[in-house]
Amino acid sequence: MSTTDTHRTIDAVWRIESARLIAGLARMVRDIGLAEELAQDALVVALEQWPTSGVPDNPGAWLMTTAKHRAIDRLRRSKLLERKHVELMHELEGQQDDAVAKVEAILDDPIGDDLLRLMFTACHPALSVEARVALTLRLLGGLTTEEIARAFLVPEPTIAQRIVRAKRTLAKAQVPFEVPRADELVERLSSVLGVIYLVFNEGYSATAGDDWLRPALCEEALRLGRVLAGLMPLEPEVHGLVALMEIQASRSRARVGPQGEPILLLDQNRAQWDHLLIRRGLAALGRAEKLGGSLGPYALQAAIAACHARATEPDATDWSHIASLYATLARVAPSPVVELNRAVAVAMASGPAAGLEIVDTLRDEPLLESYHLLPTVRGDLLFKLGRVAEARPEFERAAALTRNAREREHLLKRARACAAG
Numbered sequence: 256m257s258t259t260d261t262h263r264t265i266d267a268v269w270r271i272e273s274a275r276l277i278a279g280l281a282r283m284v285r286d287i288g289l290a291e292e293l294a295q296d297a298l299v300v301a302l303e304q305w306p307t308s309g310v311p312d313n314p315g316a317w318l319m320t321t322a323k324h325r326a327i328d329r330l331r332r333s334k335l336l337e338r339k340h341v342e343l344m345h346e347l348e349g350q351q352d353d354a355v356a357k358v359e360a361i362l363d364d365p366i367g368d369d370l371l372r373l374m375f376t377a378c379h380p381a382l383s384v385e386a387r388v389a390l391t392l393r394l395l396g397g398l399t400t401e402e403i404a405r406a407f408l409v410p411e412p413t414i415a416q417r418i419v420r421a422k423r424t425l426a427k428a429q430v431p432f433e434v435p436r437a438d439e440l441v442e443r444l445s446s447v448l449g450v451i452y453l454v455f456n457e458g459y460s461a462t463a464g465d466d467w468l469r470p471a472l473c474e475e476a477l478r479l480g481r482v483l484a485g486l487m488p489l490e491p492e493v494h495g496l497v498a499l500m501e502i503q504a505s506r507s508r509a510r511v512g513p514q515g516e517p518i519l520l521l522d523q524n525r526a527q528w529d530h531l532l533i534r535r536g537l538a539a540l541g542r543a544e545k546l547g548g549s550l551g552p553y554a555l556q557a558a559i560a561a562c563h564a565r566a567t568e569p570d571a572t573d574w575s576h577i578a579s580l581y582a583t584l585a586r587v588a589p590s591p592v593v594e595l596n597r598a599v600a601v602a603m604a605s606g607p608a609a610g611l612e613i614v615d616t617l618r619d620e621p622l623l624e625s626y627h628l629l630p631t632v633r634g635d636l637l638f639k640l641g642r643v644a645e646a647r648p649e650f651e652r653a654a655a656l657t658r659n660a661r662e663r664e665h666l667l668k669r670a671r672a673c674a675a676g
Contacts, residue, residue, distance in 0.1 A: 258306045265301050265310075270397040272315040273298075277394050278369035280322055281432050284330075287376060288422040291394065293329065297322035370395075371486045372432050374479075377421075378447040381428050386421040387450045389414050395482075396454075396475040406472050407457065444487075448496050448553060451479050455500050459507075460659075468511060473504050484539070494543035495554025501536030502560040505529040517665050521569045533564045552588040555580055574604035591620045592628075599632055607639040627656035631666065638673065647673035 273294060280290035297318045311317040377390045392398045392406075400418065404411040435443045458472025480497040487493050509523035540561055543554040550558065559580045566572040581597035595617060602610020614633050623629045634649030647670050654666035 261306045261310060262302070264314075265298070265305060268301075268310075268314045268318070269298055272318055273397040274373065274395045275315070275370060276318055276322060278373040279319060280326060281373060281376070282369050283326060285432055287373075287390075287394065287425060287432075289329075291422075293322045293326050294318075296325045368434070368486075370482060371434050374447050374483060374486075375434055375443055376425065376430060376432055378443070378450045379425060379430050380443070380446055381424055381430060382421050383417075384450070384453070386417050386424070387446065388453060389417040390421045391450050391479070392454065392475065393418050395479055398475065402471075406469055444490065444492070447483065448492060451476050451483070452496060452500070452553070454479075455503070459503055468507060470507065473500070473507065476500060477504060488542075489546065491543040491546040491548065492551040492553050494539045494546070495551055495557050498536045498539035498543060498557035499553050499560055501532045501539060502557060502564050505532035505536065505564065511661075515661060517661055520563065525567065528564070536564065537561055549587070550583075552584060555584045555587060559584075572603070574600055578604045591617055591622050592626070595623070595629060595632060598636075602636055602639075607636040611636040611640070625656055627653045627662075627666075629653075630656070634669065634673075638669070643673040643676060 276294045276297065277287070277290045280293050281287050284290055284293070300321050301314075301318060305311075373394060374391070377394050378387045382390065388407075389403055392403050393400065398406070400415050401411055403409075404414040407414070434440075454472055455476030458469040458474075458476065460468075477497075477500050480493070480500055484493050484497045505528050506520070506523060508529065509525070509527035510518055512518055536557065540554065540557045543550065543557070559577050562573050562577050562580070578597060578600035581593065581600050585593050585597060594613065598610045598613035598617075600610075601613060611633070614629070614636060617623055617629060618633075620629075630649040630653040634646045634653060637643070637646035637649060650666050650670035650673065654663045654670065657663050657666065
């Protein structure tokens, strides 16, 4: 294997193993920043040794062992061993005289809970949403600072500062590296799910830039969601989110044309939908439903997506059921955006006039003042009603509000169509 091939292998191993590596180390040292440094140290050693010695049979275990030794050396050098000994005494069963042995025992524990702890820590409410996203992609997604910055079209120093500040905030607040107690779990789980879905949405419909889709972000969000579902199999909303992302992602190939232009849902070639992802999504939705109780916001959105996935052609879509699901969603998680989506479904089920009536109640909604989809939907409904002169300025306003170049061109094209009658 050439040096280049070895480096590619190391990069792939790092993407797979880095989160578990950092999680295991963070549980030991109780400091996410230090844990990441130790993991990076192990990566540097791999880059130095593997081109000569070859890739080990179990590269993940090799990295963990190397990082573990670095952690122990760091504890010895920094005179933290005695303090860690006291802390770990409360966590380990049995008594051992050697604090280093305690460290090794902790690192040999199963890693599943560590990944869960890392997710809840990276998405802690003490951090801003932007910081949670950056830290989650850095620690759990294995993305570099440069990759995160490129994905969100933000300068790399800005992302770097967000990550640094996030680590400092967690350290200063002495945020425990743990899964929250039952009384805190719902709120904190909502934060974790929100971050994962935000990452997915940015990949599925990029808010800015020249590309309509950013597949890498969708893939990272899906991977994180699947991991979380494996770690929390009894939480219906976790399965609901996975179901929603699987079904949405199934349309990715059909959502862009040859030149990268957006193709809206009803115009998509459904033969291009990924039916494996659809089956996986429907299965995840089934798991959420079998766990009982009322469906939460993500599971309800997944049920809406499932209505589209089950329709072999646009005319077969059960829009009345979708409108009903949106009405339920509006009660469970009320928001102007949900109401706007309900208006679209009502328009499809009962005619554009019925949808426009709902949309017009949202025109003065402060939260939608800069939301380009409000004038987009209103323009579309006006166009369908034959009121093209009124539709044109709506499309132009929507184009001015969006920061995505592909979407802007699509909206201006619709405005030009109105001008042409």
